[in-house]
Amino acid sequence: MPEGPSIVILREQAAAFAGHTITHAEGTSTGVVMAELAGQPVLNVCTFGKQFLMRLGDRALRVHLLMFGTYRINETKDAKARLSLFFDDDSALHFYTCSVKTISDDLDAEYDWRGDVMADAWSPALALKKLRARPDLLVCDALLDQDIFAGVGNIIKNEVLFRIRLHPLSAVGDVPAAKLRELVAQARAYSFDFLTWKKAGVLKKNWLAHTKKICPRCDIPFERGHLGKTRRRSFFCGRCQKQYPAPAA
DNA sequence: TGGAATGTTGGAAC
DNA sequence: CGTTCCAACATTCC
Numbered sequence: 587m588p589e590g591p592s593i594v595i596l597r598e599q600a601a602a603f604a605g606h607t608i609t610h611a612e613g614t615s616t617g618v619v620m621a622e623l624a625g626q627p628v629l630n631v632c633t634f635g636k637q638f639l640m641r642l643g644d645r646a647l648r649v650h651l652l653m654f655g656t657y658r659i660n661e662t663k664d665a666k667a668r669l670s671l672f673f674d675d676d677s678a679l680h681f682y683t684c685s686v687k688t689i690s691d692d693l694d695a696e697y698d699w700r701g702d703v704m705a706d707a708w709s710p711a712l713a714l715k716k717l718r719a720r721p722d723l724l725v726c727d728a729l730l731d732q733d734i735f736a737g738v739g740n741i742i743k744n745e746v747l748f749r750i751r752l753h754p755l756s757a758v759g760d761v762p763a764a765k766l767r768e769l770v771a772q773a774r775a776y777s778f779d780f781l782t783w784k785k786a787g788v789l790k791k792n793w794l795a796h797t798k799k800i801c802p803r804c805d806i807p808f809e810r811g812h813l814g815k816t817r818r819r820s821f822f823c824g825r826c827q828k829q830y831p832a833p834a835a
Numbered sequence: 836t837g838g839a840a841t842g843t844t845g846g847a848a849c
Numbered sequence: 850c851g852t853t854c855c856a857a858c859a860t861t862c863c
Contacts, residue, residue: 589842592841636842651841653840653842653843655859683858685842740842815854818841819839838862838863839863840862842858844858845856846856846857847856
């Protein structure tokens, strides 16, 4: 479910709740006081990276779907909801298997929107600055770092690195400047392709690297491994994805 | 059917 | 005290 673009879809679907008032809240989450939510208006909904945010009358709710989280609108799943919100027009929003937290309603103080690859405020220059400050960071870890690329997940990581022909074990400080700019640009560009494909139900069909066995460019087997400090799955072509610095022979 | 996966966190360990 | 590491959590699919 949950890389940044999927959360954007959630936000678009939940936009209909803005302007409505919560009449009742229930669920197993310990991150909110259910009784305090009744009567609160939904002022607006937004996202930061993989987080879904709802600004209410006197607080905001942060929902993170983690790896397995799901949600339903105007219907329920056969499972206990972490948080169910019922609204004054009899609509409802249910979250399952997720982390729910109550946070300050001053979202501009909580988040630097320039760090969200899906945001209008996304700043490639700021991302580059953060990257240059960490030359030893491997690019496979850099893309997953939510302080640099909020919203990017493991699928986007693999697809971006394949797209720009960059080996996942390359060190940020050794990647040529132009290639690093490409990395930043494609972190956003691929995320929007992801969004388009996810909406059309053709996301998997468009994967070129993630979970793939053969490189579509070289027609040779992909390498795979749990790389970097994050130890997340990497799928990459040892021939067309260049490594910086070149590995010792 | 056990293992692994679109992820983060909190606390232990150093 | 700061940084790093790893177990824990949870659902679904193969």
